[in-house]
Amino acid sequence: MNHFNTVTFVIVIGSFLIVTYIGFASARWRPAEDPMHLNEWGLGGRGFGSFVSWFLLGGDIYTAYTFIAVPALVYATGAAGFYALSYTIMVFPIVFVFAPRLWSVARARGYVSPGDFVRGRHGSQGLGLAVAATGILATMPYIALQLVGIESVLTVMGIGSSSGSAWARDLPLIIAFAVMAAYTYLAGLRAPALIAFVKDILIYLTVIVAIVYIPGRIGGWGHIFGAASAHLKTVNPATGKPYGSLVVMPAGEWAFASLALGSALALFVYPHAVTGVLAAKRRDVIRRNAALLPAYSLVLGLIALFGYMARAVPAVNAGVKANGGNPQLSVPLLFTRMFPSWFAGVGDSAIIIGALVPAAVMSIAAANLFTRTVYKELFSPNATPAQETRVARLASLVMKVGALGFAVVLNKTFSINLQLLGGIWILQTFPAVVIGLYTRWFHRIALIIGWAVGMAYGTVEAYRTAGGGQAHFGASTTPVFGHVTYIAVVALILNVAVSAVLTLVFRRIGLQDGYDETRPADYTADPVTAPPTRAPESAGRAPGRPPVTVRAHRAP
Amino acid sequence: MAKHAPAGKSPATWGVVTVLLVAAILGTLWVPIYARSAPKLGPFPFFYWYQLIWVPVSAFLCWICYLLLRSKPRNRGIVPR
Numbered sequence: 001m002n003h004f005n006t007v008t009f010v011i012v013i014g015s016f017l018i019v020t021y022i023g024f025a026s027a028r029w030r031p032a033e034d035p036m037h038l039n040e041w042g043l044g045g046r047g048f049g050s051f052v053s054w055f056l057l058g059g060d061i062y063t064a065y066t067f068i069a070v071p072a073l074v075y076a077t078g079a080a081g082f083y084a085l086s087y088t089i090m091v092f093p094i095v096f097v098f099a100p101r102l103w104s105v106a107r108a109r110g111y112v113s114p115g116d117f118v119r120g121r122h123g124s125q126g127l128g129l130a131v132a133a134t135g136i137l138a139t140m141p142y143i144a145l146q147l148v149g150i151e152s153v154l155t156v157m158g159i160g161s162s163s164g165s166a167w168a169r170d171l172p173l174i175i176a177f178a179v180m181a182a183y184t185y186l187a188g189l190r191a192p193a194l195i196a197f198v199k200d201i202l203i204y205l206t207v208i209v210a211i212v213y214i215p216g217r218i219g220g221w222g223h224i225f226g227a228a229s230a231h232l233k234t235v236n237p238a239t240g241k242p243y244g245s246l247v248v249m250p251a252g253e254w255a256f257a258s259l260a261l262g263s264a265l266a267l268f269v270y271p272h273a274v275t276g277v278l279a280a281k282r283r284d285v286i287r288r289n290a291a292l293l294p295a296y297s298l299v300l301g302l303i304a305l306f307g308y309m310a311r312a313v314p315a316v317n318a319g320v321k322a323n324g325g326n327p328q329l330s331v332p333l334l335f336t337r338m339f340p341s342w343f344a345g346v347g348d349s350a351i352i353i354g355a356l357v358p359a360a361v362m363s364i365a366a367a368n369l370f371t372r373t374v375y376k377e378l379f380s381p382n383a384t385p386a387q388e389t390r391v392a393r394l395a396s397l398v399m400k401v402g403a404l405g406f407a408v409v410l411n412k413t414f415s416i417n418l419q420l421l422g423g424i425w426i427l428q429t430f431p432a433v434v435i436g437l438y439t440r441w442f443h444r445i446a447l448i449i450g451w452a453v454g455m456a457y458g459t460v461e462a463y464r465t466a467g468g469g470q471a472h473f474g475a476s477t478t479p480v481f482g483h484v485t486y487i488a489v490v491a492l493i494l495n496v497a498v499s500a501v502l503t504l505v506f507r508r509i510g511l512q513d514g515y516d517e518t519r520p521a522d523y524t525a526d527p528v529t530a531p532p533t534r535a536p537e538s539a540g541r542a543p544g545r546p547p548v549t550v551r552a553h554r555a556p
Numbered sequence: 557m558a559k560h561a562p563a564g565k566s567p568a569t570w571g572v573v574t575v576l577l578v579a580a581i582l583g584t585l586w587v588p589i590y591a592r593s594a595p596k597l598g599p600f601p602f603f604y605w606y607q608l609i610w611v612p613v614s615a616f617l618c619w620i621c622y623l624l625l626r627s628k629p630r631n632r633g634i635v636p637r
Contacts, residue, residue: 061596
């Protein structure tokens, strides 16, 4: 069973306190003249250079998904879980292409979220609302995934899990979450941006030590792959098939590729990833980071291998069994069984902080969406920046409560499904956001109907899939024309097809299209001057280099 | 507001960038390329070391594209690359 270890506990509490201090202190980091502005609270002043952006984006998109959910899938099913590595390899070439355009138009027009952009680009309040609602909905299960990650660490640490009452069991989790909510409320995006430094240092430290230290202790990589292969070949009594395979089988290739591609297309339309992009200071920061962020993908690949390491340690397998066969516990158990207790504390802290940072950014991003696209558009068109910021702060709290709901209600055996479910929804905003960056060929109403069709199909299909002992929302893939495919990709294809056909119809009958408030030059704009509330930052640029002003190219 | 004109890169540059990025994506999207266990690298089946090596490869391809497309202020007189 799970033993409470004082040393581990003290290390974890200590790092939690340090991070909490940084979170509250970050309100004074690069202070703004007017902190009650959504550019400040919601985007950290839009002034992060390559260095800070690397930590923030890395801290933001490599979440408990990376540290808990992916190795859990590898632990249980083998090669199939490595779609996540393929996904994080593919995502950066995709980001490289469209994120700079999104950054430019957002900077030129003052957009803070994908919802703003879509409303302005397509001249459609309805489409903006659809994108905002989808972003908020899709972010909730993703935050819930972070909660599941924290919960699995706490369970292995023996905190709360022995108690019979659900309240006492979840209390430490709720406290950790409430503290995070408090400093996010106060400091906005500055808090996770600073804490991301601590998170990443702990993660890199843990991963490097684990990769160097653990294989030697359990008989080397040959033994690790051997033990994994032996497990994966055994037949699962529940399904009558082997648990998995060490290499993707031809029948699983389609699912593997569509999960990877669908996730890669979805990642940077998630509000939290857009927030990380928009907080960058310069356009080039994003392209440079597309080449530098894969350092985290390497870490993800190594952490995925932790799933196999865990399989090779009999004590971990026993521990997983003793806790109802929950594979989510494999990595925390691996740390406990393999590391001295103080270093297990470091590893556990890394996972907990690694879940808090993205959860904070996600709730901020969803709050930005709500404030600009829902509150300001529908309820208070004349809201002052201070009012906007107040609403956003409250919205960020509501988001966290919603996420708790997802964490309680949905299947936690494979928390990776929480992220994949969010992916099904968020990918339906891809045509309006990403295709919209390039063309306004699609009619605004066609886009809304296409979105609705994709959302409806995706939700119904996800509802109908059983898995992990749950009748509904149990998996994220479904057979389509004989190939098991990620539902998100199928829904996106339907979405685009419906939008295209209806666009032709609407053009034919002369239905009025919306007014595009953006200009072609906005999409390549690269304003040199930092926002006025910001002190100049020199990371990534030659020191002492004077700000360069480029003449505006205007038609005579 | 100061702006760059639409990046004045030649079609050849854009062609090279497109090819590099498509290659970076197809390298792992086309699963049959690497869904095999031989040749092994030490104890690592091909499936694993291929993907792990593809991480720095795709990063390198993105970096080349970044250098190719880097927006240089016109009046600085610095030769790209």
